[in-house]
Amino acid sequence: MQAMAVLRVEDAKKAFGATQALSGVSLELGEGELLGLLGPNGAGKTTLVRALAGRVRLDGGTVELFGRRLSATETRDGLGVVPQEIALYPLLTARENLEAFGSFNGLRGAALRDRVAWALEWTGLSERAREPIRRFSGGMRRRLNIACGVLHEPRVILLDEPTAGVDPQSRERIYEMLDRLRARGVSMLLTTHQLDEAEARCRRIVIVDHGRVIAAGTLGDLVRDTVGARRVVTVKLDRAPATPIEGLTGEGDGTIWSGPVRDVDADLATVLQRVAAAGRTVADLEVRQPSLQSVFLHLTGRELRE
Amino acid sequence: MIRTLLRIHWTNLRRDRVAQLLAFVVPMAFFTIFALIFGGRGNSVTRRVHVAVVDESRTAVSRRLVRALKAEKSLVVLTRARAGGGSRDTARVPIDRARAERLVRDGEVPLALVLPAGLDTSLARFDGGGMPVQLLSDPSDPIAPQVVGGMLQKVVMTAMPDLFLQRGIGQFERYTGGLTPKQRTAVDQWLPMLRARAEGDSTGGGSARAGAGGDSSGAAGGDSARAAAMSGMAKVEVVPVLGRKQDTGMISFYAAAIAVMFLLFTASAVAGTLLDEVDSGTLERVLSTRVGMTGLLAGKWTWLTLLGMSQITVMFVYAMLAFRLDLLHHLPGFAVMTFFTAATAAAFGLFLASMCRTRAQLGGISMLIILVMSALGGSMFPRIFMTAAMQKAGLVTFNAWALDGYVKVFWREAPLTALLPQVGMLAGFMVVFLALARLFARRWERV
Numbered sequence: 001m002q003a004m005a006v007l008r009v010e011d012a013k014k015a016f017g018a019t020q021a022l023s024g025v026s027l028e029l030g031e032g033e034l035l036g037l038l039g040p041n042g043a044g045k046t047t048l049v050r051a052l053a054g055r056v057r058l059d060g061g062t063v064e065l066f067g068r069r070l071s072a073t074e075t076r077d078g079l080g081v082v083p084q085e086i087a088l089y090p091l092l093t094a095r096e097n098l099e100a101f102g103s104f105n106g107l108r109g110a111a112l113r114d115r116v117a118w119a120l121e122w123t124g125l126s127e128r129a130r131e132p133i134r135r136f137s138g139g140m141r142r143r144l145n146i147a148c149g150v151l152h153e154p155r156v157i158l159l160d161e162p163t164a165g166v167d168p169q170s171r172e173r174i175y176e177m178l179d180r181l182r183a184r185g186v187s188m189l190l191t192t193h194q195l196d197e198a199e200a201r202c203r204r205i206v207i208v209d210h211g212r213v214i215a216a217g218t219l220g221d222l223v224r225d226t227v228g229a230r231r232v233v234t235v236k237l238d239r240a241p242a243t244p245i246e247g248l249t250g251e252g253d254g255t256i257w258s259g260p261v262r263d264v265d266a267d268l269a270t271v272l273q274r275v276a277a278a279g280r281t282v283a284d285l286e287v288r289q290p291s292l293q294s295v296f297l298h299l300t301g302r303e304l305r306e
Numbered sequence: 307m308i309r310t311l312l313r314i315h316w317t318n319l320r321r322d323r324v325a326q327l328l329a330f331v332v333p334m335a336f337f338t339i340f341a342l343i344f345g346g347r348g349n350s351v352t353r354r355v356h357v358a359v360v361d362e363s364r365t366a367v368s369r370r371l372v373r374a375l376k377a378e379k380s381l382v383v384l385t386r387a388r389a390g391g392g393s394r395d396t397a398r399v400p401i402d403r404a405r406a407e408r409l410v411r412d413g414e415v416p417l418a419l420v421l422p423a424g425l426d427t428s429l430a431r432f433d434g435g436g437m438p439v440q441l442l443s444d445p446s447d448p449i450a451p452q453v454v455g456g457m458l459q460k461v462v463m464t465a466m467p468d469l470f471l472q473r474g475i476g477q478f479e480r481y482t483g484g485l486t487p488k489q490r491t492a493v494d495q496w497l498p499m500l501r502a503r504a505e506g507d508s509t510g511g512g513s514a515r516a517g518a519g520g521d522s523s524g525a526a527g528g529d530s531a532r533a534a535a536m537s538g539m540a541k542v543e544v545v546p547v548l549g550r551k552q553d554t555g556m557i558s559f560y561a562a563a564i565a566v567m568f569l570l571f572t573a574s575a576v577a578g579t580l581l582d583e584v585d586s587g588t589l590e591r592v593l594s595t596r597v598g599m600t601g602l603l604a605g606k607w608t609w610l611t612l613l614g615m616s617q618i619t620v621m622f623v624y625a626m627l628a629f630r631l632d633l634l635h636h637l638p639g640f641a642v643m644t645f646f647t648a649a650t651a652a653a654f655g656l657f658l659a660s661m662c663r664t665r666a667q668l669g670g671i672s673m674l675i676i677l678v679m680s681a682l683g684g685s686m687f688p689r690i691f692m693t694a695a696m697q698k699a700g701l702v703t704f705n706a707w708a709l710d711g712y713v714k715v716f717w718r719e720a721p722l723t724a725l726l727p728q729v730g731m732l733a734g735f736m737v738v739f740l741a742l743a744r745l746f747a748r749r750w751e752r753v
Binding site: 016050053054055056057072073075076077081083084085086087088089101104105106148149 | 586587588590591592593594595596597752753
């Protein structure tokens with residue numbers, strides 16, 4: 001199990017009219033952990049994040065921060081919220097935005113100045129601190145958006161799609177920034193639609209659907225508990241076969257075929273024999289562990305973005 | 307292709323309530339308001355000029371003249387007033403010159419008419435001599451002296467034909483020699499008849515008046531009225547009791563009128579950033595910090611108030627520099643009115659923004675409400691020129707109270723305490739708008 005939980009949600013329930021957004025969600029975030037929160041649209045992720053931020057009053061269940069139960073209305077000083085939207089003042093400069101959100105979070109005087117200087121350096125925006133942010137690129141705005149949420153040095157950060165709409169280079173830079181915070185022991189709950197990101201960055205993942213947690217654990221746990229020890233074999237043939245190859249599914253121009261195997265040692269030879277029987281030769285071969293995508297599909301029956 | 311485009315636009319219009327409102331309802335609302343202001347809709351609501359009459363002559367002729375003036379439909383003649391001022395009290399005393407001046411100065415009436423001692427020998431003299439009838443006027447209402455001046459000429463001619471004839475014959479005899487005894491007898495017999503008939507007309511119904519003088523409103527406007535005010539049967543002298551600022555008084559009114567209208571537009575537009583912040587997620591983010599909704603609204607209200615005060619100040623400073631408005635001698639009153647006007651407009655803007663769901667909705671609704679308020683409240687057309695009913699209707703708008711306050715400061719030179727009704731009403735509006743804004747803003751709080 002992870003280190004001591006800094007954030008704990010127990011049986012969170014919330015309904016909007018007839019729609020049950022949360023039906024008893026429970027999760028824990030360990031100290032210094034980056035926990036991935038995944039789920040299709042409408043699964044209840046945003047409602048959960050808003051409840052943690054104190055913006056939604058739960059119908060039932062509890063939220064504990066650093067072991068203390070939070071009421072719906074109290075200020076969450078130890079919590080930082082980074083929304084999915086670029087929730088900044090477009091006509092203000094980077095520095096002015098940072099000063100504004102620092103002030104909203106209770107920073108004043110020298111402390112505020114120090115933190116703004118830190119944030120500008122952290123985001124790599126020191127050179128452009130005096131420019132209105134409407135002139136910034138998407139990646140720069142994203143970085144500033146994150147900085148405004150962490151300026152007051154929260155120990156727990158809620159990150160809602162922090163890399164939405166940015167190029168791979170900017171995404172990498174954002175994760176470098178977040179890694180620097182984690183190195184200081186900051187805990188993060190990350191909701192994302194980028195399964196590869198969750199796979200690569202998060203040691204543990206929680207998958208929610210229809211307002212409840214349907215799976216939680218490391219990627220290995222999830223794979224084992226869902227699709228099991230199967231692997232996916234993909235073969236590239238010299239040319240398309242005349243008839244389908246048993247146990248495999250063709251793709252593209254008919255030269256690429258793939259399918260699951262339970263036991264690589266035993267089943268791989270069978271696959272190669274079937275290719276040979278079809279009168280074709282293998283140009284390339286790949287054996288993959290099932291991805292989070294496979295787990296997700298297995299659990300929810302739909303793609304993440306459906 | 308054109309058919310497809312037409313279908314798209316028609317569908318858009320059908321589904322856009324705001325566009326429908328702006329295209330069809332706003333113009334009709336405006337038409338209605340201006341038709342009510344200028345159209346009159348019959349004599350019952352047409353503007354009647356309130357005039358205080360001071361009878362210093364106290365003769366049969368002056369009493370006849372007062373009776374005749376009272377019989378005029380377009381005038382509301384006041385001869386008595388409350389001892390302490392004001393004109394609508396039951397315990398009243400005859401109005402003297404000083405009280406009449408105060409009534410005009412306080413804005414109770416736009417005009418007072420003083421019938422001087424020696425009036426009997428001044429009317430219908432044809433030689434321009436004699437004591438003039440004085441019109442103590444409030445120059446903010448340039449129409450009232452013309453209406454009353456013209457009306458006076460008409461009344462002397464139609465309600466006092468005997469006097470007119472007597473004086474006419476006197477002049478005739480002066481330049482052409484006396485009448486023959488026979489002519490003199492005929493005139494002496496005719497005079498009482500004329501007088502009896504005229505007095506019957508003065509105290510009689512509308513048809514008798516129409517027979518004697520025609521449509522009274524005809525004498526009220528145009529060149530004929532102006533000419534009558536200059537000479538004619540009664541010598542008239544217009545005395546502006548607020549005359550020192552005659553050239554800049556209306557400037558202060560229009561500076562305030564335009565400033566208040568645009569203050570409302572600015573307030574609603576700036577308050578609309580609340581809706582932008584809802585759309586961008588900034589509001590959600592700010593509310594997840596230490597800032598609560600009440601604090602957020604208070605911050606925005608403070609900013610809008612300061613912005614509004616600057617806006618009004620710029621307008622008045624410009625009026626001072628470009629039109630010689632006497633701002634510096636009215637600073638305390640100006641400061642009080644400007645604070646309360648700007649604070650109320652700010653609250654109004656927040657109320658509108660919190661009430662609306664989208665920017666487009668805010669744009670349409672605020673334009674409708676602000677233009678209607680400005681038309682009714684006197685920002686587009688001074689309320690003093692509206693009918694009594696429209697003037698009363700205007701009091702539901704905060705523009706009217708704000709403008710009345712500025713008029714008191716700049717025109718009537720009223721002390722700060724006299725601004726209490728205006729300031730009180732503005733503060734009341736402000737509290738109501740802020741309370742409503744806070745109420746509507748609850749939907750953005752925790753759900």
